[in-house]
Amino acid sequence: MKNPDIIPKVKKWIEAHQLFSRGDTVIVGVSGGADSVALIHLLSAVQYQLGIHLHIAHYNHHLRRGADTDQKFVELLARRLHIPVTVGHWKNPCPTAKGSLEDRARRKRMDFFTRLAEKMPTRAIALGHTQNDLSETVVMRILRGSGLQGMRGIMPLKEMGGMRFVRPLLGITRREVEAYLTKNNLSFRTDPTNQHTQFFRNKIRLELLPLLERGYNKNIKEVLAHLADTAATDYAYLEQQAQKLFPKVAEDANSAAHVHMDLRKFQKAHPALQRMLIRLAIERLKGDTNRLTLTHTREIDDLIHHRPSGSIVHLPDGLSLQKIDARLNFRKKYNLHNR
The missing domain is CATH 3.40.50.620 (HUPs)
Structure with missing residues (x-):
């Protein structure tokens, strides 16, 4: 060689x-x-x-x-x-x-x-x-x-x-x-x-x-390695589009304690962008999406599309997502206790 x-x-x-x-x-x-x-x-x-x-x-x-x-x-x-x-x-x-x-x-x-x-x-x-x-x-x-x-x-x-x-x-x-x-x-x-x-x-x-x-x-x-490079390119484009859409869908988008999303606006987005918007909301609150698993993703999807108002999904590091009427509320654990 x-x-x-x-x-x-x-x-x-x-x-x-x-x-x-x-x-x-x-x-x-x-x-x-x-x-x-x-x-x-x-x-x-x-x-x-x-x-x-x-x-x-x-x-x-x-x-x-x-x-x-x-x-x-x-x-x-x-x-x-x-x-x-x-x-x-x-x-x-x-x-x-x-x-x-x-x-x-x-x-x-x-x-x-x-x-x-x-x-x-x-x-x-x-x-x-x-x-x-x-x-x-x-x-x-x-x-x-x-x-x-x-x-x-x-x-x-x-x-x-x-x-x-x-x-x-x-x-x-x-x-x-x-x-x-x-x-x-x-x-x-x-x-x-x-x-x-x-x-x-x-x-x-x-x-x-x-x-x-x-x-x-x-x-x-x-x-x-080529697959990873292709996935990175596609992901970068989706992330770019989601970042443009995020301020239009999310209230308090710059808050470190909670993010509220308009469910109707959220559901108008393509499913790929919906998943990206969820990841962006979680990143805003905890800095990353580490420990977010396929099980969590499925739970969130089921909450949004099938569960009644008031339903909640618990996420890693003390985060939670609650569906309240036409809103999705992402919150940190301490914020839930103190509201």
């Missing part, structure tokens, strides 16, 4: 998606694994051309025996690259606590990145997801019954909580990352839990995607 220089390819991806602005300080999440080690070396190679400053962030979850060794590896890497580093710790992890350990660890890590960015201050946080991660995510979303939004997989740039989470490696494959590391004799850490198939993503990467490659389409990862 040829080992072409991927530095120009990564730089072109960064510029095409406008991931950074000149003068940015970029927090780079580095676990010590292959993808994040490649990411920090590649960004180090182009930082002066892009006019950015780098700061490594490593989060020690303390969930496995090699976690402290990973931390020391990243600290040594930072010194060799002459890049400042900040380490965070999950002080009291409880593997048996309620909820997915993988999801809880990810939230802890992202919270650490966000707090560090606020402290510096900066808004840019770079993560080492590749095209393979994108393909895996699309499959995960399909299996969970996701709509168009979920089919986008991982976005090159996502604004969340005032931060800009960017993925400079999303345009290259894991094979290209491994070739780059081998060519440049760069060492990295291997997380043995990446081979544990009790984790949903690992099971898809190790079992389902190889099965699809062997028996159905050898280019399945590229096909899934």
